[in-house]
Amino acid sequence: MNRVRSKSRFTVLLIVMLVLAAVMTGCGSKSNVTLSEGKVNVVTTFYALYDFAGRIGGDKVNVINLVPAGVEPHDWSPKSRDLTNMSKAQLFVYNGAGFEGWVHDFLDSLNKDSGLSVIEASNGIELIHSEAHEDDHGHDDKKTKDNDKHGHGDEDSDVDPHVWVSPKSALKMAENIKNGIVQADPANKSYYESNYETLKKQLSDLDAKFTQSLSKTTQKQIVVSHQSFGYLCRDYGLTQKPIMGLSPDSEPTAQDLKEINKFVRDNQVKYIFFEELVSDKMVKTLAKDAGVETLVLNPLEGLTQEQVKAGDNYVTVMENNLQNLLKALQ
Numbered sequence: 001m002n003r004v005r006s007k008s009r010f011t012v013l014l015i016v017m018l019v020l021a022a023v024m025t026g027c028g029s030k031s032n033v034t035l036s037e038g039k040v041n042v043v044t045t046f047y048a049l050y051d052f053a054g055r056i057g058g059d060k061v062n063v064i065n066l067v068p069a070g071v072e073p074h075d076w077s078p079k080s081r082d083l084t085n086m087s088k089a090q091l092f093v094y095n096g097a098g099f100e101g102w103v104h105d106f107l108d109s110l111n112k113d114s115g116l117s118v119i120e121a122s123n124g125i126e127l128i129h130s131e132a133h134e135d136d137h138g139h140d141d142k143k144t145k146d147n148d149k150h151g152h153g154d155e156d157s158d159v160d161p162h163v164w165v166s167p168k169s170a171l172k173m174a175e176n177i178k179n180g181i182v183q184a185d186p187a188n189k190s191y192y193e194s195n196y197e198t199l200k201k202q203l204s205d206l207d208a209k210f211t212q213s214l215s216k217t218t219q220k221q222i223v224v225s226h227q228s229f230g231y232l233c234r235d236y237g238l239t240q241k242p243i244m245g246l247s248p249d250s251e252p253t254a255q256d257l258k259e260i261n262k263f264v265r266d267n268q269v270k271y272i273f274f275e276e277l278v279s280d281k282m283v284k285t286l287a288k289d290a291g292v293e294t295l296v297l298n299p300l301e302g303l304t305q306e307q308v309k310a311g312d313n314y315v316t317v318m319e320n321n322l323q324n325l326l327k328a329l330q
Contacts, residue, residue: 045099047314090117092118097160166231222329
């Protein structure tokens, strides 16, 4: 009887071990990068770039977004297998301006014969330098003097990388991405150009809506959860007061919170903006203390699973942002 029980316990233990091994193997082999042999493979580092590349590339490209839905990309970095697969793609699109802290090591490690074309989407956009140096807010603070084929030149730690949050900047980024896709697949240039013109029209209309609507508001100050709306504010005549710095995980001091509370009261701010991918506890606490309400202002660093299922994209989310801005600034 004891022998039977021992054998039974051993069998159960063996099954458990096999199940755990299978689970661990499955997790270990999981990768965000899945290449397609029949299409042009385009790898992008976060959602806005993924959306633009997908619309321009259409059914002739396989666009791979490195950061999964619902994940905040500031401190995300790829696994070694992702980097290996990325080097086998035809096109790699990254934001630049210090947003992807890991990207320079990846680009510098590329074999000259890899065949991978590289596009820095923020190229050609006038970058904003923060008034204060924020050395530990999660962005790449490495200064580099390289200005090689990858196009990554000097990048200081005080550069605001959130260029895509302004439709004006998005227009330039879409053009850069289109040029990169055409470079990777020149045989289908006319197809990509046609798709790009459709996207360009949508972004131009969005830019016009922001310009016309926000020019009519008397209130121009917004309080936001983190310092990601500098380009939107610059291009449409607003001023942001951020609770946190260039990264959403940078913690404000007690003095910072006191100043924001005073700013809210002095400027008769009615709403404090928060983001879906970042905890809203601090924003709601601050709003309660100041006697104001909260609204969403999405920096489009990624979409939630619900937004993906609903079919949202850069344009629809930015239109929602505009409506919330108008509500807050009325």
